[in-house]
Amino acid sequence: MPQLVTRVDEDLAAAVDALVAAGAVGNRSEAVRLALEQFVDRHRRQAIGARIAAGYAEIPQTDAQVGWADEASVQMIEDEPW
Numbered sequence: 001m002p003q004l005v006t007r008v009d010e011d012l013a014a015a016v017d018a019l020v021a022a023g024a025v026g027n028r029s030e031a032v033r034l035a036l037e038q039f040v041d042r043h044r045r046q047a048i049g050a051r052i053a054a055g056y057a058e059i060p061q062t063d064a065q066v067g068w069a070d071e072a073s074v075q076m077i078e079d080e081p082w
Helices: 010-022 028-058 063-079
Strands: none
Touching (some): 010 028
16 A cells, blocks of 8 residues: 655644544544545545536536426426415
8 A cells, every 4th residue: 555654734733633532533544544535535526516517518408408497396386285
């Protein structure tokens, strides 16, 4: 397994140690792995979202493709026994 070595400031190290002491993570390495996994996943999701948005900007949906959803929403509201 590859190893990453980094330095952090005292405040961040203390915050990680507090998480370990509280039982949120087993140790410093687990905290770093978890944080990196979440960071990589967030970046991946943002990149996917940007590609999806770019696709819709390039080829927007037509009213015929999405109009049924508006009509169905109006009908559901009208059907409610307020």
